[in-house]
Amino acid sequence: MKNPVDLTISELRQLLDMKELSSVEATQAYLERIESTDKRVCAYISVTAEEALSQAQQADETIAKGEAKSLTGIPLGIKDVICTKGIKTTCGSKMLKDFRPPFNADVMERLHAQDAVMLGKLNMDEFAMGSSTENSAFFRTKNPWDLERIPGGSSGGSAAAVGARLCAGSLGSDTGGSIRQPASHCGVVGMKPTYGRVSRFGLVAFASSLDQIGPLTRSVRDCALLLEAISGHDPRDSTCLSVPVPPYSEACTPGLNGFTIGIPEEYFVKGLEPEVETAIKVAIDALSSQGAKIVNIRLPHTEYAVATYYIIATAEASSNLSRYDGVKYGYRAKEYSNLMEMYKKTRAEGFGPEVKRRIMLGTYCLSAGYYDAFYKKASQVRTLIIQDFKNAFEKCDCIAAPVAPTTAFKLGEKVNDPIQMYLSDIFTIPVNLAGIPGMSVPCGFDSKGLPIGIQLMASHLQEEKLIKTAYNLESALNLQGEWPEP
């Protein structure tokens, strides 16, 4: 029999339901692989083996009673920005190094209700700020395809763990590309759902008008299963939409007849690696061969997205991160002579350089005299970017484009150049600004053997269109089954 770690969630589901494999056996297989392999990949901040095995036992009982749901007994990893009751949730920061949330995030409640198994918490850029996971306060996660390269970020642990078969699927969060870019670099499927599709209750806030939780998996069908499990209305997040959750995995049907895919010329610009461009074009041809009609579209304000994002996201972050004051939870400086000094030293010692840079930029943009020039201006350009997408979706069902301009870069390569690092998110940021769903699907490899992802975008709440398109692409390219052995 195959090692359970080599199976997709859908394959595991079949074996679990036929009682050919127990959740305890699958969980043990993953824990053994984490033990042998994660010292090289460094995806997990904490491994919760004991809790995982007890959840697996519980899952096996649920399966024996014939009450299994789609994720019952499936071993998953969770980005360390999602609150897990009583289990350390660090956000990759010294500030929250020992923080044990007194409650579960909404997505965790949903996973627990299905008796899914949590293997542990995954590494990330501090407070989800970064594109390489090098901003983690603890250690650097490596790309499972080449251990000298970054896995992408900020959900680098979530993507690397799925690619390295250290969990069957994972949850990440995406504010400007933090699920899709690492998914692309690690050769896995990743989706940022529509803003409001998934509750943000218990997701530690970075930029509240942009943040969204989403799945990372080794197949499109798995992505649909995980999305279905975490979606739905939650009154504790007032931006969480009260709309029905469709059976997303049923969108995995062959054929794209009647589908129109738009190709935005603004995403095929200088800086896009030729090998990435070639792979994207091959994937577009594959979509055409499945029956889709390919049309050219325009998203004229694309070039302004990064600048817009770095004003809006940092402004929101500077406000959200003001809660870390050394009083209610988290780190507090050891020496101080008054309250002001306690605040300042706590924050100076508790936050890393990128988090401070963004708090500084956001505070400046919101400060007296600059608000109109920066924040208001960016919010107006955001309107133009949203309008671009509205116009585009009158002509097509889905947009197809690159996820990132390059494949995974080397560790340390961009760490001292914030703007170069920000520009690696150039193609993923517009989706967050518009609140629409976006997905990264593996579509090939460059000559160094590094994975390349194609990005699919659809209008609000049209995740089924993404899944259908991605499923057809996956079948046509037949890349599944190629996984690295780090």
Place this chain on the structure above:
Amino acid sequence: MAKITVSEVEHVAHLARLTFDSQEIDEFTRQLNDILEFVDKLDALDTSDIEPTTRAIEVLNVFRKDEIKPSLPVEEATANAPMAENGAFVVPRII
């Protein structure tokens, strides 16, 4: 010309309740200037007639009933505090 000076960076650091040594202040001044120069490109767009977007999805008037629900017990609410005593957070003397 630099858009933000060392003394402005020091002022922003105070607003953000952060503190830096002089080398860090110099580095932040340089990096913030680079970033501000980069975001300058937005000025090329005429947005005088454009409404700003403050939320990604239009959801209006989300209300809930004002009901009393169970809340966290005090011991749990203070369990993560760096300093707590008798169910209260301990802070340096303010007055």
